[in-house]
Each structure stands twice: as structure tokens, then as C-alpha cells.
């Protein structure tokens with residue numbers, strides 16, 4: 001009897017969890033369906049300017065490459081606990097764009113926006129981003145600035161972040177999230193000066209591409225998902241770039257370089273995305289493809305060997321052989337937030353690699369247990385303060401559970 005009740009509860013929890021996952025999977029599924037029809041980007045579409053034609057070739061497709069995990073991972077988690085853990089990152093107050101984009105990793109762009117003072121129906125995050133009127137009412141300023149190349153969303157200045165709610169946290173963050181949610185380049189959005197489309201953000205991003213930028217990871221992810229099969233692009237200074245060069249730069253950077261966010265782990269995420277994009281729409285040379293495989297494979301092996309007993313990885317994760325490595329595994333709350341940051345981010349790229357490069361299911365299982373427990377134990381204030389780490393943790397849990405619950409789509 002007790003077992004039957006438990007199983008009903010599990011069923012219910014699985015259904016609820018599936019609902020949370022639905023935003024992510026539905027967008028990706030629709031996008032897969034549409035992109036599999038190979039609908040090409042149409043340079044003759046209304047609003048497509050001649051300068052755009054120089055930047056984006058006609059081979060560019062409206063829909064980005066999908067980078068959902070290719071192989072299901074066998075992770076066993078209590079569905080009800082996972083749902084409770086994931087719900088803890090739901091935004092509850094008026095939040096900056098960068099924070100909402102983090103929440104959308106878990107809840108999808110269709111999530112209702114937290115807007116306490118609004119009496120009407122709450123719009124979705126997507127509606128707010130696409131509508132200049134709603135965005136200005138919510139954030140206090142328009143999200144996009146028109147430039148001679150397209151549309152630009154400015155980067156937040158950490159010192160003034162309280163007053164810059166409409167800005168993104170990383171250069172390329174907004175476009176890379178659009179790509180991950182399968183938003184087509186033809187998606188319209190309005191600004192103070194008229195109606196534009198997501199392709200205008202891509203054009204501005206291409207125009208401002210600069211290999212020396214201290215943070216290139218999000219831009220690389222956006223370009224790797226939207227540009228292929230186009231292999232080269234030219235920035236506003238007339239410099240031509242290609243994906244092999246992008247791969248070299250991502251592999252060259254040290255994980256502890258100045259200006260790198262999130263312990264350098266987005267470098268590995270960008271490489272994993274690039275390899276997956278190349279798998280769908282080839283853009284890399286044979287040599288670079290092999291080099292990225294080797295580079296990511298090396299880190300998968302080292303991370304497997306260095307995973308701590310509780311399933312996490314600590315700050316300084318890349319100093320694999322350092323004797324101080326295991327000493328950092330203290331359980332002060334701050335150390336735990338840091339380990340959540342590193343662990344959620346590692347899981348978030350490792351399930352994107354090609355199936356033959358995946359770590360064992362046990363590595364994911366142990367990391368997932370650590371992330372679930374950390375999400376459930378952290379105070380709501382701590383989650384708010386360390387929002388990026390906990391959102392990545394929740395996203396990793398959702399992806400692993402989603403993949404485990406419905407492995408055969």
C-alpha cells in the first residue's frame with residue numbers, strides 16, 4: 001500500500017517535472033523539426049538590409065543548430081525532490097535581464113516575468129524582450145540600441161548594475177540564450193526606432209567580433225549556433241575570421257586568465273557547442289575537429305579522476321595535480337556556493353559532448369546528487385545572491401532528469 005502511494009507520488013512528481021522541462025524541450029523540439037526542413041535564411045525578406053547581406057551569407061539558416069544532449073544519461077533522481085530543488089530558482093522580484101536570462105535556462109523564455117506592481121496579466125519574458133514598450137516599462141530603459149550594423153544590447157557595468165536592469169551580464173549572453181532556445185533569426189522585435197529581427201543582433205555581434213575581447217565565450221556560442229554552414233565572417237574593421245581560429249583562441253586561453261567569468265568553464269562549453277554545431281553543419285577543418293576532441297576528452301578524463309567524494313569539483317578545478325586540490329573541500333557555506341558554481345557549469349558542458357566522449361553515468365549521478373542537495377539546503381537569500389551558480393545547477397538537474405525521464409524521443 002505504502003509502495004503504491006509512493007509510486008503515485010512519484011508519477012505525479014514526474015508529470016510536474018516534465019512540465020518544468022517542457023519549455024526547454026518543446027522549444028528545442030519545434031526548432032529541430034523546423035531546422036530539419038532546412039529552411040534557409042531569406043536575404044530578400046522585408047527589412048533585410050544590404051549591409052546585412054555582406055555579413056550573413058544566404059547559406060545561413062533561420063534556425064540555430066540544436067545542441068541538446070545526443071545521448072540519454074542514466075541518472076536516477078527522486079523526481080519530487082528535483083522539482084522542489086528546481087523551483088527554488090524561480091525569480092520572485094523585479095530582476096535584471098541577465099538574471100532573467102539565467103532563470104530562462106531552467107524555465108524557458110515563456111516563463112511569466114516577475115512584475116509585482118503589474119495589475120494586468122503577467123507577460124512572458126519573451127514578450128517583454130520582443131516588445132520595446134513592455135521592456136521599457138519593466139526595465140526602465142529599452143533593451144536594444146540601434147547601431148549602423150544592427151541591434152546592440154549593452155553590457156552591464158558591475159558598479160552600476162542596480163541602474164542597468166536592461167543590460168546583459170556578458171557580451172553575447174542574450175544572443176547565445178536565444179540560440180539555445182531555438183529562436184529563429186527572423187523573430188521580430190521592436191525598438192524605439194522600428195521593427196527589427198534577431199538577425200540584426202547577430203549582425204551587430206559579427207561586426208563587433210574581436211578575438212582579443214576578454215570574454216568571448218558567449219559570442220562564440222552564439223556564432224557557432226547561428227552562422228554554420230557559413231564558415232567565415234568579417235567584422236567592422238574588415239578583419240576576416242573563421243571557426244578554426246575561434247577554436248584555437250578558446251583552447252589557448254588559461255582558465256585563470258583575468259576577466260574570465262565562472263572559473264573559465266564557459267571556454268569548455270563554447271568548445272563543446274562548436275564541436276556539436278560542426279557535427280550538424282560542418283565548419284571546422286579535420287585537424288581542428290580532432291584537436292577539440294582531444295582537448296575536451298582530456299578534461300573529461302581529468303574531471304572524472306578528480307571529482308570529490310561528494311560529487312562536486314572545487315574552485316581551482318583546473319589545477320588537477322595540485323596537492324591543495326582536495327584541501328579545498330571544506331564545507332563552509334561559501335565553499336559550497338563556489339563548488340555549486342563549478343559543478344553546475346561542468347555538468348552543463350559535459351553532457352553536450354559527442355556520445356563517445358561522455359563521462360560515465362556515475363560521474364553525472366554523483367554531481368546531480370550534490371547539486372540537488374545544495375539547491376535544497378541553500379537559503380533563499382543565498383540562492384538570490386549566487387543566482388548564476390544555482391541557476392546552472394538547476395539547469396543541469398533539469399537536463400539530466402529530462403534526459404533520463406524521456407530518453408527516447
Ligand SMILES: [Zn+2]
Pocket residue numbers: 261262266345388
Ligand atoms: Zn557562468
Ligand SMILES: [Zn+2]
Pocket residue numbers: 102262388389392
Ligand atoms: Zn551564469
